[in-house]
Amino acid sequence: MAVPIRTAVAALCASLAAALLTTAPAQAEQHDQAWSLSAGAHAPRAQVTLDDATGTLSLAVSREGRTVIEPSPVGIVTERADLSEDLRFLHRKSRTVQERYRAKSGKRLDRLVRMNETRLSFATAAGARVDLVVRASADGIAYRYALPAGSGDVLGETSAFNLPADAKSWLGTYRVDNEGQFAQYTASTAPTGEYSDQALFATDGGYTLLAESDLTGAYSGARLAHTQGTGTYRIKLADDRVKSDGPLVTPWRAMVTGDLATVTRSTFTDDLAPASKVADPSWIRPGTVLWTWLAGGREAGQSLTAQKAFVDYAAQRNWPYEAVDAGWYFKTDEWDTTDPNWQTNSWMPELVDYARAKGVGIIVWIHQRDLDTPEERAQWLPTLEKWGVKGVKIDFMNSEAQPMLQWYDAILKETATHHLMIDFHGSTIPKGIQRTWPQVMTLEGVAGEEKRTNTAAHLTTLPFTRNVIGSMDFTPGAFQRVGLRPNSDAAEVGLSVVYESGLQMFAGTPESYEARPLARAYFDQVPAAWEDTRLLAGEPGQEAVLARRSGERWFLGGVYAGAARTAAVPLALGPGRWLMETIRDGADGLVQDRQVLRGGDTLSVDVVANGGFAALACPWRPGLTTCYR
Incomplete structure (x- = not known):
C-alpha cells in the first residue's frame, strides 16, 4: 500500500530531528x-x-x-x-x-x-x-x-x-x-x-x-x-x-x-544508591553521644566505675548515648575474650542496665579483627543484642579492596538483623551506604578531632568535600585539647552544626563542659537529624557557615580560617522576625548575644583568628526571650 506523502515527510523530519539531538560530527570528515x-x-x-x-x-x-x-x-x-x-x-x-x-x-x-x-x-x-x-x-x-x-x-x-x-x-x-x-x-x-x-x-x-x-x-x-x-x-x-x-x-x-x-x-x-534493605528501621535513632576516648582514654574504657560516671553525666545532660571505646574487653584484670566464659565475666551488661535505667543507650567499640569471620560475628553480635547494646563502633578496616568490601556486605546485613547501629572508623567513606543500610549512622573516613596536625583551612574544607557525601564522625567538642586543635572554643561549638553526623560524638571531658556552660547548654539543644540544610556563606579553606533546621528552629555553625574579622552572614532562613542567640569568643571565654533580626538581614559576628561561632534561631513573637528548651 502506498504511504501518504504527508506521513512520509513527517517520518523523515522526525528521524532527522532525532539524529540532530543524538549525533554531532566532531570534524567535517569524521x-x-x-x-x-x-x-x-x-x-x-x-x-x-x-x-x-x-x-x-x-x-x-x-x-x-x-x-x-x-x-x-x-x-x-x-x-x-x-x-x-x-x-x-x-x-x-x-x-x-x-x-x-x-x-x-x-x-x-x-x-x-x-x-x-x-x-x-x-x-x-x-x-x-x-x-x-x-x-x-x-x-x-x-x-x-x-x-x-x-x-x-x-x-x-x-x-x-x-x-x-x-x-x-x-x-x-x-x-x-x-x-x-x-x-x-x-x-x-x-x-x-x-x-x-x-x-x-x-x-x-x-x-x-x-x-x-x-x-x-x-x-x-x-x-x-x-x-x-x-x-x-x-x-x-x-x-x-x-x-x-x-x-x-x-x-x-x-x-x-x-x-x-x-x-x-x-x-x-x-x-x-539502592533503596533501604532494612524493612523496619524504627529501632534506628540518631542522637548525640558522650564519647569517652578523648575524655578518659583506655583507662576509662577498662573501668566500670569510670563508665558509670560518664553515664551519669550523659543522663544529667539528657544526651541519649554514651560510647565506651577501646579497652573494655582487652585483657583487663577482670576478664578477657580468651576466657571461654568471657560473656558471663563482662561488666558490660551491668553498665548497659545501669545506663538504661537512666535513659542512656550504650555504644561499644570493637576492633574489626574480632568480627572478621562468620564465627566471630555469631559470637559477638547476638551477645551485644542480648545485653541491650544500641550500637557498635567498628574500627581499623583500613582497606577498600574487594575482600574487605565483601566483609562490609556481611556485617551490614548482620548488624541490621541484630538491631545494632554502626559507626565505622578507620573505614571507607559513605558512598551511598546510609541509604541502603540506614543503621550506619556515621563513618570516620576523615582527619578528625583526634589529629594533632589539623589546620583551620582543613576544617573549613570538610563541609564542601567529605561531609557532602554522608555523615562524618569528626567528634567535635574536645575543649580540653587546647593547643592540639587549630580553632577557638566558639568554633568548636559551631562544629556540632557545621559537621553532620547521625551519631554526633562529643569528645570533651565533663570538666571541660562545666567550665563552658554556654557550650554545654548549646550541646544540650543540638539534635543529630535534620529536616533541612542550607549553606549561608562559604569558601573552601576559608569559611563555612551552615544552617540546619529541626522543627521550627535553625541551628547555625560557622568556622573560619585566617585573621580575626567581623563576619557578615546572610540570614537566609525565611521571612519574618527571628530571635538569634549567638555564641562567640570573648576576651574571657565564650559570650552570648541576643537580637531580633528579619529574614534576609545580615548577622554580624566578631570572629577571632581561626575562630567561629554557633547560633540558635527561632521565630520571634512578643514576649519570647530564648530559643532554648
Whole structure:
C-alpha cells in the first residue's frame, strides 16, 4: 500500500530531528556519534561521544554552556576484552527515575529523586559487550558500566576526569583510612600521587565534587591518580584484579555539580544508591553521644566505675548515648575474650542496665579483627543484642579492596538483623551506604578531632568535600585539647552544626563542659537529624557557615580560617522576625548575644583568628526571650 506523502515527510523530519539531538560530527570528515543527557535547562548536561576512528568513548559535563568536566575517557578492561576502544554503537534505551525515600539521618530526612537515565550499548568487533549507564539530575551527573555474564574479572578502568589546568582544586591525599588532610591546588599543580575520590574542583561551570556511589563487595574501591602538570585524574582501583563470575554492574562514578550551596546541600550519592534493605528501621535513632576516648582514654574504657560516671553525666545532660571505646574487653584484670566464659565475666551488661535505667543507650567499640569471620560475628553480635547494646563502633578496616568490601556486605546485613547501629572508623567513606543500610549512622573516613596536625583551612574544607557525601564522625567538642586543635572554643561549638553526623560524638571531658556552660547548654539543644540544610556563606579553606533546621528552629555553625574579622552572614532562613542567640569568643571565654533580626538581614559576628561561632534561631513573637528548651 502506498504511504501518504504527508506521513512520509513527517517520518523523515522526525528521524532527522532525532539524529540532530543524538549525533554531532566532531570534524567535517569524521562523523563521531554523540548523546546528550540533562535533567533540565539549568541542570548539568552530560555528553557522551564515540570516536568513530578509534572506537573510544568520552564523557563531558557542562552547565548552561560552561565547562564542568572536559571530555574525559570512559572505558573498562576485563580479562577477556578491552572495552575502552574499538567499540561500535548498538542501541540506546532511556527512562526517568523518580523515587521518594526517608532517611534516618543526614542533611534532610525527606528525599525526592528525579533523574533522567540513558543506557548506551556498545560491542567490540569480537562481540564483547558493555553498557554505559548515565544519569542526570538537577545537582549531578553519574555513570557506571554494566557487563554481561562471561566478561571475566576486571583488570581496571580507563575512566578519568579531565579538568581545566587552572581549575581550583581541594584534594585530600589518599590513605586507606581516608584520613588525609585537604589542601588547595590547581588541577595541574597538585603533586603527583594518589588522592581521595572526594575531590572538589571549581571551573567556570561551577563547583564539582567527584564521588562514588553503590560500592559493594562486587567491586573495588576507587581513588584518583594524578600526574603533576596535567588536569587529568584517573580512576585507580584498590585491586589489580576484581573478581567477577557473573553479570557485573560497577559503582557509579559521580560528579556532584552546581554552585557551592547546591553541592553542599546535595544528597546525590545517596540518591544513586539502592533503596533501604532494612524493612523496619524504627529501632534506628540518631542522637548525640558522650564519647569517652578523648575524655578518659583506655583507662576509662577498662573501668566500670569510670563508665558509670560518664553515664551519669550523659543522663544529667539528657544526651541519649554514651560510647565506651577501646579497652573494655582487652585483657583487663577482670576478664578477657580468651576466657571461654568471657560473656558471663563482662561488666558490660551491668553498665548497659545501669545506663538504661537512666535513659542512656550504650555504644561499644570493637576492633574489626574480632568480627572478621562468620564465627566471630555469631559470637559477638547476638551477645551485644542480648545485653541491650544500641550500637557498635567498628574500627581499623583500613582497606577498600574487594575482600574487605565483601566483609562490609556481611556485617551490614548482620548488624541490621541484630538491631545494632554502626559507626565505622578507620573505614571507607559513605558512598551511598546510609541509604541502603540506614543503621550506619556515621563513618570516620576523615582527619578528625583526634589529629594533632589539623589546620583551620582543613576544617573549613570538610563541609564542601567529605561531609557532602554522608555523615562524618569528626567528634567535635574536645575543649580540653587546647593547643592540639587549630580553632577557638566558639568554633568548636559551631562544629556540632557545621559537621553532620547521625551519631554526633562529643569528645570533651565533663570538666571541660562545666567550665563552658554556654557550650554545654548549646550541646544540650543540638539534635543529630535534620529536616533541612542550607549553606549561608562559604569558601573552601576559608569559611563555612551552615544552617540546619529541626522543627521550627535553625541551628547555625560557622568556622573560619585566617585573621580575626567581623563576619557578615546572610540570614537566609525565611521571612519574618527571628530571635538569634549567638555564641562567640570573648576576651574571657565564650559570650552570648541576643537580637531580633528579619529574614534576609545580615548577622554580624566578631570572629577571632581561626575562630567561629554557633547560633540558635527561632521565630520571634512578643514576649519570647530564648530559643532554648
